[in-house]
Each structure stands twice: as C-alpha cells, then as structure tokens.
Amino acid sequence: MRLFGGIESGGTKFVCTVGRDPNHIISDISFPTTNPEETIQKTIEFFTPYTKSNELTSVGIASFGPVDLNPDSKTYGFITTTPKVGWQQVDLYGAIQKALNVPIAFDTDVNAAAFGEKFWIPENQPLDPLIYITVGTGIGVGVIINGFPLHGLIHAEAGHIAIPHDWKADPFPGVCQFHGDCLEGLASGISMNKRWGQSPETLSDSHPAWDLEAKYIALALVNLIYAYSPKKIILGGGVSQHLGFHQSVRKNVIRINNGYVNSISLTEKIDDYISPPALGNRSGALGAIAMAKNLATKEE
C-alpha cells in the first residue's frame, strides 16, 4: 500500500503519523521532545517498518521554528534560532531524510497546519489567502497564498508582531526573550501563566485574563487581516479552546476594525470567517501528511 508519513515536531512533543488521508490513518505515536538525538531516533524507529516494506512514499515534516526553508541554503531544513535549549541549528530534515531515504517535504508547524486545513477541507479550498493562527504555549501563524505556504526571507513569524500594550491596564512586561511585549510575549500560554500565576486551563471563566487575552488576539487578527487580506482565518491552539473565546475575539475584531474593511466577513459572516480548525488538534499532523502527498504528486 502507498503510504504517507507525517511528523509534527513541536517544542513539547513529537507526533508521528502514517496513513493515506485523514480517514485512513494506519498508525500514530506521540512522545515528549527531549534532546535532538533521542527524539529524532524515536521518530526514525517509528517509520522504519514502513520504509522496509517499501510502502512509505514520502514524508512531511511540520516543525517548530524558526526554520531554514531556503532550498539553496547549506542549512536547509535546520531549526535555527529557537529559544528551545539544545535545538538551535539542528539539522532535522537532513537527519530524517538520510535515515528514511524517501522524499521529504519540510515546513513550519503552522504552515503545515494551514496547508492541511486547505488540502483536506473542500470548503476551504477557494478561500485564499487562508491563515492559521495557533494560540497555545507559544503563538504561531501559518499562511497559504496562491495555494501554498508563504516562504520568503524565511517564513511568516507573525506570532512576534508588536501590538499596542496598555501598560496601565496590563503592567505585565511580557515574556518574549527577543521582544519583551510582542504578541507572543503578551498573549501566549506561557505569558498567561506568568502574569496570573496559574496555567490558562485553571483560570475560571469569569477571570479577567480571558477578556484581556481576547483583546490581544483580536488586535493581532486585525493586523493580520490588514496585512494578508485573508478570506479565512483559522484560530486554533489550546488557549483558543476556552469556552466563549472565539465569540469574544470576533466581537473585538469587529470593534477594532470599526467598519474600515467593509465586508460581510467582518460583520454577519464573522463566525465563518474566524473559526476553529476543522481538523481539530490534528491540523499539524494531517498537514504534514498533506505536504507528503502533495510532494509525491509533484514528483510523479
């Protein structure tokens, strides 16, 4: 059987998947992200039976970043300036390609998730540009333009855009190592944890944290709407799953836009415009499978 592999390499855990499409997953596994040697070794071991049986056609890697996506670069497929200890300048693509010896597609975890939502969900296919924003431990943005993930100097790093920070209302200085109070610094799960002294999951529904968080995410979304003019925004990640969060973000987006971009997507149709991932928390893994399948199709 012709199979595709997906690797979602996250800062917390790796998810490895083998299958044909979202409805035909043969096997998957998840393990914590420890040091690169051990984690990559486990990944290779998971796929080895399928390379031995010659069923594994191609693999997609959906990696945390920043990563080098320039095919002409000596460090193509490397994780580069990540704050994650031990993972700077790690040749993730090379190590896996060498061991599995099949064609490998490589991209950021969020570009992969965006591509998965586009590739597997028919309703999303005409909605281009499409953006995927995850609000979890960190914040990341994946971007599909003209059918494929946006690459450039590197790739979108819009989790780190600057947004207005009202120091009087929120004196918390932010947690980003590079920028202090950028979007990720002010609104990631880690920042919520530090600001309120408890993890986001344990904050009650009436806690002021949620109102502040929705305002920050809405400020970011309006900036992304003004930048990409997307036809669809997928808002995922652990923090976004809090009850009523999407509703609250949408309300704030309408307030901040204030009628400037004049579209029903920003009024009566906003529930369709900003919505959770159709693939749930499988967007990344299934996006990696989509990348693998797309690569195999291109090479035929």
Added chain:
Amino acid sequence: MRLFGGIESGGTKFVCTVGRDPNHIISDISFPTTNPEETIQKTIEFFTPYTKSNELTSVGIASFGPVDLNPDSKTYGFITTTPKVGWQQVDLYGAIQKALNVPIAFDTDVNAAAFGEKFWIPENQPLDPLIYITVGTGIGVGVIINGFPLHGLIHAEAGHIAIPHDWKADPFPGVCQFHGDCLEGLASGISMNKRWGQSPETLSDSHPAWDLEAKYIALALVNLIYAYSPKKIILGGGVSQHLGFHQSVRKNVIRINNGYVNSISLTEKIDDYISPPALGNRSGALGAIAMAKNLATKEE
C-alpha cells in the same frame, strides 16, 4: 505605435501617462483631484487622442483605496470606503473602461507601485515577496507575492495596522477616522502636521519629530517583515525622503528585531534590504504602465 496608458489616481492629484516603458514616455499630465466627474473627464480627454489613433493597447489604473478588486463583484473597480469626500462608491474602472474601450488593469496605487518596482527593475525580479510602503500624506502598503499583487478579501491595508503607542512619550491621540492611533493615525504626514503644528517638510533636521517618526515606521516594518517575510522592502513617499530618514529607520528595525529573524538582510545588508524606490516618485505611474503591459501580454 503600440502604447500603454497609466493612471495614478491619488487623493491629491491624478497623474496620466502614455508610453512604452520607463525610457519611452510619450506624454504625461498631472492635475488636482477635484470631484469625480471633472477628474475622470480630464483623464478621459488626455487618453482620447491615443484611442482615436488606435495606438492605445491597454491602460493600468493605480488607485487610492480601499478599492474593490474582486472581478466577480458588482462593484469591481469601485473606490469604496475612502474618507475622501465625494469619492465613496465611485466606479472609476467602469467610467474609464466605457470611455476608452480598451482592456484595463485595476489595482491599488501601492500594489501598482510595488509591481512597477518589480516589473521594471531587473535586480528586484528574484526578490519575492517584495513590499512597497509609502509614507506621505497617508500610509499605504503594496505587496507582491509569487510575482503579482496580493489580493484577497480585498487587498493589503497594512497602512492601518496597530502598533505600540507610548502615550507618555507621545500623548498625541492619532488622526485615523477609523482607528485613532493606528500606523496611519500616528505616522502619516497628516498626523505629523497635526502633532507638531507644521507640515513635515518644514520640520528642522534636529526636530524630535524625525526620531519618533522613524521609530513608528520601524515598528511597522518589523511587523511587515514578520508577516510577509519579504526579500525586499521599498520605502517611499514624501516623508521618507527626509535626509537621514532611511538610515534612522534601518537602525530602529535592527534594534526592534533584536536578532530574532536571523538574516544578513537584517544586519550588514540592510541598506539593500530597505531602500528607496528605484523609480523614484514615478513608481505609481510606471507601475500602472507595467500593469497595462502585463495585461496586454496576457491577452495575446
């Protein structure tokens, strides 16, 4: 002779051009933007001799916005929610197409300027994404991705992104009718004029206005770098022409990025990365000619 027409329809003036390329301009004219009827009539009169002689192959319109770029829309080619009095919901494309009866390409002024810099300047051709930001009376951003201007729900409106506003250092509330202290609200020529009580051209080199302005524009550029991951940023417009302004913006971009996007474009090569338009203040008009020529090539 085969000629192309360019219309740069700005909020202050219209520039109409006829020619083959930047080195073969046959004729051009510029007149103030008054009411739509009069202004469009003058535009049509300028081109009529070239339609009568059957030399005018196609025309590009580079318009102030927001505009409707959706070819399936009933209001395709309209100027939509502009604050400019009398110009809301004006069918600019339709009026000119009907009168001249040649194929017409239509886009925002800043998308056209970006396209012109890409189309006519060989060094820029491999630099994709390429963005063009103009800082003048207003602030606008044009975006080239995969060779062509970015369209989506509408088009980029990144002149209106939110940026951090330090109310203590700068108590000025901003001038944007829709957002107050968005980028255009805080850093457009109009905002400088209102904040300091004099027009930007009359502010001395040592005036604190320039330092503040460079910081705001740099904050915006870093946001745009994180959003689009551009390989080239063209910074134009009247305000940007102030002596030393590019240098000051570049220094602030390096400071704000703080090594996060790790590229020589953001260190030693920053003078190439962020630079003035190669076409000077003709980017818009020559961009419109480029759009016209591109359209004619496509239709052949």
